Amino acid sequence: MKLAQFWQKKKEKAQCQLCNHYCLISEGQTGICGVRKNIKGKLYSLVYGKVIAENIDPIEKKPLFHFLPGSLSYSIATIGCNFRCKNCQNADISQFPIEHKLKTADFIPGNKIKPEDITKRAKKAGCASMAYTYTEPTIFAEFALDCMKLAKKAGLKNIWVSNGYAAKEAWSKIIPYLDAINVDLKFFNNETYLKICGAKLQPVLDNLKFLKKKKVWLEITTLIIPGLNDSEEELIAIAKFIKNELGAETPWHVSRFFPQYKLQNENPTEEDLIYKAISIAKDIGLKYVYGGNISAAGLENTYCFQCNQLIIERQSYKTKRYDSKGICPQCGQKINLII
16 A cells, blocks of 8 residues: 555545546545545555566567567556446456455555566566556556656566556656557447446547657557447447547557456357458558457458558467568568567
């Protein structure tokens, strides 16, 4: 447990300023994420240094396909999330505080680890970056930020895998240390966002534009869920937003849904729908579109958007590159890669 950074006192309550919920938290209560608590008028992070997941992952697993391709990323998380996604694949840890009605730091699961120890482990493992992932990094921002500062000093890049709901007050502290981010753009309909995630669409869109403006490397992921965001109209809307607001070079990952958590009775996404989404996006003009959670080969490869030459071949998180320092060997086109 540690005194939080991102909050201010509002009369008898503490207002959290980490995300766009801007929770007003009464004495003895926690915010929506379940891991930030008002104790005697001050806001505390209950999960500081309590790491529930710690792994060495291929960076492609985030997924990030154009940022340090083929490298390893030291990945960590604490419990908790500011969303309530009914399809969450990590609900056992992201929704732990809510499902177990946690109220004190005494029952926070995870291994107590210092930021400097995590950085040392990442360097020793030969990782090129550290990733704050699995749950929502915004809710453990104080701990993530301490790790990020040390990672920078150690020559490591910092990556977030996020729902994109952080508040402007938090971004001002995080952006200087953030190198790349994959943001879930889950739906393009506010009602669906509210119903499935318990959050609003507009803050996510605003943050995506803000991150692009701040030149943080950005990739987008959309899980295609039957009956929720699989209409041609919504897929077109997302693709047009990415092209017009974020740039045609921004990678878009469209992935198959499989029944999870509170949507276990739904059907998995048909593979044909992934092909359809990719086709729509390319027709609109996106240069790099990828299919995820699908058995078909080739949908995760990177091709030159100019001549269709294979640039990066991916299979089971293994990569083989054919570019020459980010240049297409066939036509000389510059490929949007951070290498």
